[in-house]
Amino acid sequence: MEEKWVVAAKRADFSGIGKRLHLDPVIVRLIRNRDVFTEKDDPEVADRKIRKYLDGRLSDLYDPSRMKDMETGSRVIFDAIRDRQKIRIIGDYDIDGIMSSCILITGLRKLGADVSVRIPDRIRNGYGLNESLVRDAHEDGINLIVTCDNGIAAAEQIRLAHELGMKAVVTDHHAIPFRETENGETEYLPPPADAVINPHRADDSYPFDGLCGAGVAFKLVCYMYDQADIANREEEKEKLLEFAAIATVGDVMDLTDENRILVREGLKRLHRTANPGLCALAEQCGLEKEEIGTYHIGFILGPCLNASGRLDSAERALRMLLTDSRKEAEELAADLVSLNASRKDMTAEGLETALEMVESSDLKKDRVLVVYLPECHQSLAGIIAGRLREHYYRPAFVLTGTDEVKGSGRSIETYSMYEELCRVRDVFTKFGGHPMAAGVSLPAEKVGEFRRRINEVCTLTPEQLTPKTVIDVAMPVSYIREDLIRQMKMLEPCGKGNSRPVFAESQMQIQSPRVFGKNRNVCKMKLSDRNGYRIDAVWFGDADEFVRSASGRTISVTYYPEIDTWQGRNRLQVRILSYR
Structure with missing residues (x-):
């Protein structure tokens, strides 16, 4: 293509800035191209922004209390801990959900909570908080549900939790559900939880909304550590950095602002990690801890962690991260590597079928690809959608299943996938996501309608469809x-x-x-x-x-x-x- x-x-005064900061003008130009500073910034402001970009430290992270509902949510959790109530964390089956769950359960245990964790089964439960998980929590005597990397679209499930006498705190980073009113205004629809901690809230003044789910969970635990004034709290916070860094890279978040600091400092921690699970996984993948960078997380370690939630249970990966046993860590890491090898073979087969389907039909004319592979393993839909996006450079959805169809979409920079799905929301029984990726559920008889309508509302131009x-x-x-x-x-x-x-x-x-x-x-x-x-x-x-x-x-x-x-x-x- x-x-x-x-x-x-x-533009900028590349030479002048370079002299002031002892940088080659080419380096200054590279930094300017990443919008770290603007041509209109006065010299002092520009220099300060560049120094933060180059040398940002943990002390430069924003105060968690600036995030909406941070105080309210932590108070609900502290009350549950004080009253010795049972807390249930509900995570997600991808790398961000696994790391979010790891951060929360580690942090809450440190604070003395009676806490357990459940990660939905991708096939049996589907994404995020659902009715069966809520009812299971109630049967287990749970008093408080805390979500991570999900929950923002779970309004009905949270109402059910309340009806059953449970409280709920949502921590998430996905887009807030919304609808357009008759007069063309946008009405946001956050869930009716006891607290909703998500920097994407319209009423949130937090300076950075690009955190992943694990980043939001990290912020919550840091805030609670400060409030509880636990011993060696800065050191305890730093122990969680490696998980936040892995999630930020693995969930393909922008490495800007806070994320840049979290990843850089998290990688430093990862290079000397004592976590048996991470050590074992690196060894199984043939990596030295000291050499791990963003590439290795994105293309080697990350796929192994994700494979557990795709072909087995993501709780296997979480167990690997939480175990203190080197032997158990090695066994679980070997399982993840084996699962990922199977995932690669299955993905190649599914992609070949998808490409044949597009090339041999009028699908190729669509600006938004909707490919229906009924027999494809549901967990592979997102990966295959991503490969189709790369091959054709256009947004792509891959749908699987025969009765209730589920699918995943991957987008290009010029197409906000979640917003476009909101325009045809009545087709789905459930959907959610963000600009670059989304998940959907719909009846099988509506697959054709989805393809037709998502293309009818598409405004992508030929220029936008050119890489x-x-x-x-x-x-x-x-x-x-x-x-x-x-x-x-x-x-x-x-x-x-x-x-x-x-x-x-x-x-x-x-x-x-x-x-x-x-x-x-x-x-x-x-x-x-x-x-x-x-x-x-x-x-x-x-x-x-x-x-x-x-x-x-x-x-x-x-x-x-x-x-x-x-x-x-x-x-x-x-x-x-x-x-x-």
């Missing part, structure tokens, strides 16, 4: 130096909302290409500019096709500079990201 290359054109690569700097490869690359490390952790820098140069020549790898998916070469300057380069992908199409021709490349260390020697190298 042809992608559009766009060079960022944001776009934003180039940070059109920079000659001859400008690359070790000290520049080392300064670029200050921009990490990179991920959604804080992307890895992208550079570009035109009129390049490929010299001495060599193909490597069992699957011939690596090409190493020399890259030569118009002035004859040469630098080592590497391409990952179909190496034979790269050599056929690029060798002997003048090409333009987008690239990322790095230092290649081999046998103790450092060499400058560029990783070619795309070419034309």
Whole structure:
């Protein structure tokens, strides 16, 4: 698919700021491109924002008490602890829900609570708080339900909890349900819980609404630790950071503002973690703790944690994180790795079927893909939807099941998925999510109607359906130096909302290409500019096709500079990201 290359054109006094802060002007430009500061900021304000971006610490996190209902919710929980009442945490079966549950149960136990946790079974219970979980809690003598990473759309279930004599505190980060009134205004519909802690509330003045569910849970526990004045509370808070960091990356949240600090500090903690479960999982995945970064969480550890909730029970992953037994941790970690291997095989099969269905029908003409795979394992719908989105660069839903159909959607940046679902809400028995992802339930007979109506209300233009690569700097490869690359490390952790820098140069020549790898998916070469300057380069992908199409021709490349260390020697190298 042809992608559009766009060079960022944001302005600032790059040279002046660089001199003040002892940064290369290229680094300042990269920071400006990430909207850390604006051209209109006065120098003192700009410098302060940049320093926070580069050196933000735990002390720079916002006061949890600024979040709406934080005080009310903690008071409800403290009352339950004081009265020795039973508390039930209801989590979710994905990585964010698992980590949220881990943070809450660890924190509440530290505060002396009589607390248990349940994570819904994806197939039997579906997403979030449901009637059976509420009734189970009542039968178990539970007095207070606390949700994490869910609950914001569970109004009926919370009413049932109240009818049965239980209280409920919702902690969540998903979009608040809403409806449009007859006069075109938006009416938000939060659940009638005793407290609703969610930075997306319209009446919430908390400075940052990008926290994941585990981030909200972390804030609640930190606030309660402060209120209870527990011993070594700063150290106890830091013990929870690694879980918040894993969830933030794994749930693909923007790595900006507080999230950037949580992830950076959480990774530091993860690098020296003593948690038996995390140690065992890293070992099973062939990783050294000290090398774990956002990539390893997103593409190695995270999928294993998610696999437990997809093909088995997410409580298996939670048990791994909570156990003190090294032996049990190793057994559970091995199970997660095995489950993930099965998940990969099943995903490949489902994706092949989905692609065939799109290519052989008029689905390909739709701006929003709705692919119905009745026999597909329900837990794989979101992954396959994500792969379809990547392949066709358009929003995609994958639906499964035969009676009550359930599905997951994955979106592109220009399409707010949850808002669009609200426009056809009467099709569903249940739905929820946020701009980039959503889950739905609907009767099988309404699948066709859903596809038709979600496309009828779609306003995506051809330009919005064209993938776009934003180039940070059109920079000659001859400008690359070790000290520049080392300064670029200050921009990490990179991920959604804080992307890895992208550079570009035109009129390049490929010299001495060599193909490597069992699957011939690596090409190493020399890259030569118009002035004859040469630098080592590497391409990952179909190496034979790269050599056929690029060798002997003048090409333009987008690239990322790095230092290649081999046998103790450092060499400058560029990783070619795309070419034309």
